[in-house]
Amino acid sequence: MIRIFIDADACPVKDETYRVAGRHKLMTFVVSNSWLRIPQSPLIEQVTVDSGFDAADNWIADEATEKDIVITSDIPLADRCLKKQATVLSPKGKPFTANSIGMSMAMRDLNTHLRDIGEISGYNAAFSKKDRSQFLNALENTIQQLKRR
Secondary structure, eight states: OOEEEEEOTTOTTHHHHHHHHHHHTOEEEEEESSOOOOOOOTTEEEEEOOSSTTHHHHHHHHHOOTTOEEEOSOHHHHHHHHHTTOEEEOTTSOEEOTTTHHHHHHHHHHHHHHHHTTSOOOOOOOOOHHHHHHHHHHHHHHHHHHHHO
């Protein structure tokens, strides 16, 4: 059975994930460092981990399998989950793949360095309706593909 893991502390598409997962009757784990309000559903389980560094990431990476979908914007977590054959989507609907993760890691490291030396400031563009729509389409298509396997 397909399961969905949400790296939830800063995820902007939790509600969208609940709707799509509910339509497909998929178990969804909402993993965070603190309590979050989630809908009452037997298909949604909140997992609150210790506040230690990467505790939520570690829990997700330990649990994810090749049958699962992980939703995260955390590139190192995406890399760990891909190594376990999980399907990984960003909140903007961009799939992380074995072919793309290396470039994503390199760009993350480059941007961190440029921020550290003051060459760039800021982090990410604002989350838009288009991003939300792309995520919904990507999640639906991903679930359909996994069901066909």
